Amino acid sequence: MENIKPETLRKKLERPSSMAAKWKLMPKGWKPPEIHVDPKYERLGLPGFFDEYYIFFYGTLMDKNMLAKVLDMSPDSERLNLRPARIDGYHTKLWGPYPALRHGPDFGHFVEGMAFEVHNQAEVDRLCAYETDKYLIDACAIEFLDIENSRMQKVFGKTFVWNGSPEELTEGKYNPSMSS
Template identity: 40%
Template structure:
């Protein structure tokens, strides 16, 4: 004979725990100081040179966007292990809804790691071909910030 269980009893599940995961970064997040600021870290994080296959970079204004590309194409960037769910949420907030997280194979130190990255999730017609440079981006940001300040007049 089958026993009946009360409707309000659910099977117990182990508590959810976030698993640290390598992320592939290819834009402003490759700047350790920017990443430190976003994740509110006590010191700049250590990033490792990395790449992903079958992707390309397009531009959305001044920002790079990772999109699926030819099988023989690769994108260079940096890898960083996101340790907590809170860190992942901070990164999602920074990247906005224009990007979504996608699983990816990351090449680091000659090894392939399962990880995640941010790929373009908005209208592809908003993207244009072009190149992106961290150094140029930093220079543009500094110039933009400087334009908001005027020297004090005596």
């Protein structure tokens, strides 16, 4: 901090700040308007808060029975609602018999799969454990294919992208019967 003479500092401190001057202009009894928060977001930022979102699957988790096993749910559960979807700007390669999602080559190149809405952190944790450290969860835009105009139904969600070495991957198309 620069050296300021005591009399200069005193003058600066005695002068009201611009914010204090603005507060003096407020009418007596004025209160800021009430902010109404959607009850879903009342706990935003607090421990235990979880904002539901969709995860896009493109491999073994597209199978409702496999997803039920991973999430420890009944395959008949209403919660296991998989929606046909696609994501733009990705491609897949194979890691053994399993698909591995990679960014690129460009937008206009789609990967089709299924989207599932997660409702709590425990579900996300189980999915991440199933995918292992070879995959990272990453943000993406999911376009639903189960409605007439899917371009009007996009949501921000997440998916699992390849986190291993590119040398471990081979060219090929995912075959669900080979990964069972």
